[in-house]
Amino acid sequence: MPRIRIYQEDHILSPTQKVWQAFSDNPFALMGLWAVCCMLTLAIFGPWIAPYSPEQQDPLALLLPPSWDASGTVEHFLGTDDLGRDIFSRLLHGAHLTFGMALGIVLASLVVGFIIGSISGMMKGLKSSILSHLLDALLSIPSLLLAILVVAVMGPGLDNVFWAVGIALTPQFVRAIHQAVHEELQKDYVTAAKLDGANSIQIFWYVIMPNVWETVIIQTTLAISAAILDIAALGFLNLGAQAPSPEWGAMVSQGLDNLLTAPWTVTIPGVAILCSVLAINLVGDGLRSALSPIRN
Amino acid sequence: MGRYLLRRLNLFLATSFVLIAVLFITTSYFPTSKVVALTGITEPTAEQLQNIETTYQLNGNQLEQFFAYAKARLSGDLGVSITSQRPVIEELTQALPASFELAIVSGLIAVLLGVPLGVFASLSKNKVTQHSIMAITLTGYSIPVFWLGLTLSLWFGVKLGWLPVSGRLNQLYEVEPVTGFMLTDTILWESVYRFSAFKDALFHIILPSITLAVLPFTVVVRITRAAMLNIMEQPYIKAAEARGLHTSTIVLRHALPNALIPVLKNMGLMLGTFASYAMIVEVIFSWPGVGSWLVSGIYQRDYTVIQGGVLGVALTIIFLSILIEVIHNAYNPLSRKELYAAN
Numbered sequence: 001m002p003r004i005r006i007y008q009e010d011h012i013l014s015p016t017q018k019v020w021q022a023f024s025d026n027p028f029a030l031m032g033l034w035a036v037c038c039m040l041t042l043a044i045f046g047p048w049i050a051p052y053s054p055e056q057q058d059p060l061a062l063l064l065p066p067s068w069d070a071s072g073t074v075e076h077f078l079g080t081d082d083l084g085r086d087i088f089s090r091l092l093h094g095a096h097l098t099f100g101m102a103l104g105i106v107l108a109s110l111v112v113g114f115i116i117g118s119i120s121g122m123m124k125g126l127k128s129s130i131l132s133h134l135l136d137a138l139l140s141i142p143s144l145l146l147a148i149l150v151v152a153v154m155g156p157g158l159d160n161v162f163w164a165v166g167i168a169l170t171p172q173f174v175r176a177i178h179q180a181v182h183e184e185l186q187k188d189y190v191t192a193a194k195l196d197g198a199n200s201i202q203i204f205w206y207v208i209m210p211n212v213w214e215t216v217i218i219q220t221t222l223a224i225s226a227a228i229l230d231i232a233a234l235g236f237l238n239l240g241a242q243a244p245s246p247e248w249g250a251m252v253s254q255g256l257d258n259l260l261t262a263p264w265t266v267t268i269p270g271v272a273i274l275c276s277v278l279a280i281n282l283v284g285d286g287l288r289s290a291l292s293p294i295r296n
Numbered sequence: 297m298g299r300y301l302l303r304r305l306n307l308f309l310a311t312s313f314v315l316i317a318v319l320f321i322t323t324s325y326f327p328t329s330k331v332v333a334l335t336g337i338t339e340p341t342a343e344q345l346q347n348i349e350t351t352y353q354l355n356g357n358q359l360e361q362f363f364a365y366a367k368a369r370l371s372g373d374l375g376v377s378i379t380s381q382r383p384v385i386e387e388l389t390q391a392l393p394a395s396f397e398l399a400i401v402s403g404l405i406a407v408l409l410g411v412p413l414g415v416f417a418s419l420s421k422n423k424v425t426q427h428s429i430m431a432i433t434l435t436g437y438s439i440p441v442f443w444l445g446l447t448l449s450l451w452f453g454v455k456l457g458w459l460p461v462s463g464r465l466n467q468l469y470e471v472e473p474v475t476g477f478m479l480t481d482t483i484l485w486e487s488v489y490r491f492s493a494f495k496d497a498l499f500h501i502i503l504p505s506i507t508l509a510v511l512p513f514t515v516v517v518r519i520t521r522a523a524m525l526n527i528m529e530q531p532y533i534k535a536a537e538a539r540g541l542h543t544s545t546i547v548l549r550h551a552l553p554n555a556l557i558p559v560l561k562n563m564g565l566m567l568g569t570f571a572s573y574a575m576i577v578e579v580i581f582s583w584p585g586v587g588s589w590l591v592s593g594i595y596q597r598d599y600t601v602i603q604g605g606v607l608g609v610a611l612t613i614i615f616l617s618i619l620i621e622v623i624h625n626a627y628n629p630l631s632r633k634e635l636y637a638a639n
Contacts, residue, residue, distance in 0.1 A: 270443030277438035
């Protein structure tokens with residue numbers, strides 16, 4: 001039964017509630033959020049859900065097609081690869097490598113980028129411009145080149161991907177946060193707070209930061225999708241995760257030998273990467289459009 | 297404007313300096329002897345060793361070594377490749393045109409298709425059209441490029457057999473390089489087969505360039521759409537409408553030039569990602585450009601190739617991104633105002 005409204009006045013939503021309402025009005029964004037939640041669960045609990053271990057080889061079921069194919073079986077839901085390893089289990093075990101690691105990398109570079117970006121954004125003149133311009137330049141160096149340098153020094157491996165992708169992502173955070181802080185700093189309400197006698201730390205944390213969080217959130221979602229794609233690309237080029245690893249990009253490159261006879265060994269990990277990145281981009285897009293009325 | 301250009305030039309020099317410094321520091325960490333990492337000569341004779349020591353100041357302190365390194369690299373001495381023992385600069389200049397050709401063609405595809413579609417998406421009042429365009433661009437933005445390349449080559453190259461999936465040209469044609477761009481070289485080739493060769497080169501570039509174009513295409517569509525939506529609300533567009541101008545005139549002459557400004561800016565920001573993608577695409581389609589050369593260099597631990605390639609590619613990208621910024625500012629008076637207003 002609808003509540004009878006006696007009074008004219010509306011309940012005034014807090015900014016967070018407004019954002020949530022705008023966000024949840026968009027069905028695609030909500031779908032993306034659900035997918036991201038599922039991915040998170042899989043990244044954490046995947047190894048327990050998986051029916052087989054990622055390296056377990058079944059010599060009786062080599063290159064078995066997925067279960068919806070006529071010759072597939074339900075035991076190997078998404079089929080097997082050329083060593084008889086269950087692709088479904090490998091995907092589940094790889095979720096925390098590709099997806100979980102992307103989150104870790106983004107978190108690390110967010111912290112570093114936040115610190116550098118806010119310091120350089122609060123500074124004025126030459127110091128600020130040196131920091132920001134140099135990082136601008138770093139930003140233009142492709143992540144793959146950085147990865148190649150890192151691999152040349154430290155050799156391939158999943159932990160080196162952390163450095164390569166992290167170094168490539170940090171300048172983006174620095175740049176975004178620097179610009180946001182710098183823009184806010186020019187505005188009148190900051191001057192008002194200054195006239196009230198707030199010191200620069202108070203101005204930064206209590207005056208400017210509440211208006212910068214949106215930029216941080218949007219940049220984070222962008223960075224997560226970029227990180228997943230980068231990790232997978234490095235795995236594909238054999239510069240990141242190495243052969244038996246169930247990292248999704250590495251799975252694509254391992255399936256490459258059988259591309260013509262067993263295309264699902266390449267297609268299925270690729271679709272997994274696509275879906276996870278798509279889910280994050282949906283959330284990011286939804287957040288951006290939900291936040292934009294407040295930002296403008 | 298002069299002062300601004302000078303500042304950009306300074307920025308370019310400073311960044312290149314930092315880049316060389318980073319390369320110098322990494323070089324000393326390469327798991328090989330310093331002489332090999334610097335020059336690529338695996339078994340130097342006593343005379344060569346003497347030479348290397350004087351060129352790179354190996355007996356001096358770190359700072360002297362750095363300046364000697366920078367001097368050698370900037371004068372075009374990138375050492376020789378460890379595997380092929382050919383000068384790195386030679387291999388680099390051979391590979392660069394192929395990469396540029398691929399990048400230019402896919403950039404053109406992205407802009408020529410992306411801008412009209414973005415304008416169309418912004419003008420369309422139909423919800424279904426809007427949603428489907430946004431869905432397509434979002435998917436294109438999320439697709440892993442290596443997987444897309446494999447899938448396209450599997451379908452169009454192998455299953456349907458329409459297009460070649462590797463290389464730039466059929467081995468049948470011995471086209472002598474003039475510009476290094478296969479599409480122009482085949483046209484300039486003096487032979488009766490030049491048009492069939494051109495057709496062949498064109499067929500070879502279709503799949504890689506489309507794969508590479510997907511990311512910039514989606515970005516261009518989204519940015520154009522957002523910019524157009526924003527601009528169509530502006531008072532000057534309303535004024536143009538009130539004057540009774542035709543919609544096409546308003547869109548093409550009044551709105552589009554302004555909508556292209558953010559597109560240009562984002563292209564500059566996207567260069568790094570674009571270059572990463574280009575390298576992956578080159579590897580997948582065996583395109584003989586810098587990307588596949590560099591990746592094979594890392595597989596063979598060819599340290600001089602890695603240094604030379606990273607230096608060449610990064611310098612090109614830094615230069616292009618600064619160039620795009622300069623063009624952006626020259627084209628957009630508003631950002632110039634900001635430039636002078638800020639200290």
